[in-house]
Amino acid sequence: TGGHTTEILRLLSCLSEMYSPRHYVFADSDKMSEAKIRSFEQKRAETFSNSQFTLNRIPRSREVRQSWISSVVTTLYSILYSLPLTYKLKPDLILCNGPGTCVPVCISALLLGLLGIKRAIIVYVESICRVETLSLSGKILYYFSDYFIVQWPALKEKYHKSIYLGRIV
């Protein structure tokens, strides 16, 4: 969604072309991300001739302020939906930054890893908006990601396993 997409595109801005192909996953209810991504990739294609990317939509795991119980149900549904997608894409690296969409994708990837099908490196970058507290996705993926990056020192102090590189977006 919006802010998350802008942030993740900034994170991608300095990555080399070795990070290819890029598979973007976002919520089906998200109307604006596709345009932002296409614009980013179009600019990228001006510098890197063999730029490849795909766009993939999954059901939204959770609406803002959705109740706990219904969130578990909708997230389970999103996980079921993203399992075949993750299986198809078999990513080497998953980069996510906090929207509800990332939890089902990461959980699917973890399952695939447990089943010995494909082990992906999961890198989570908490949003720059998060200065003192983690987002719900962050709280969950703090335990399940391989690398958990925060952008403010207060979070690094609270979450010892996190990595602080300063502001990166």
Add this chain to the structure above:
Amino acid sequence: FRFKDSLAEDLRSADLVISHAGAGSCLETLEEGKPLVVVTNETLMNNHQLELAKQLHRDGHVLCCNCSTLVETLQSMDLSTLKPFPPGQPEKFALFLDKVVGFQ
């Protein structure tokens, strides 16, 4: 206007920006080097939105107020006290990721 795809043009021609505490709005404004007054409304906002506004205020990059103190703030503000906001460094992330993945 209600929504625009990008506020970049408006931001560039502005002398002062008064905004809600949305991260995108704050960061885009600060990156354009424009003075920013952030209006927070604790009753409407997600709690976490305040975190960034508070931190930016603590670091001296923005002025903060709420709806009822806005006029007073605009009348008495001293924009020269605002500190420039250095850009983020995605290149640091790229370096980090290259090491993690083994692309050195």
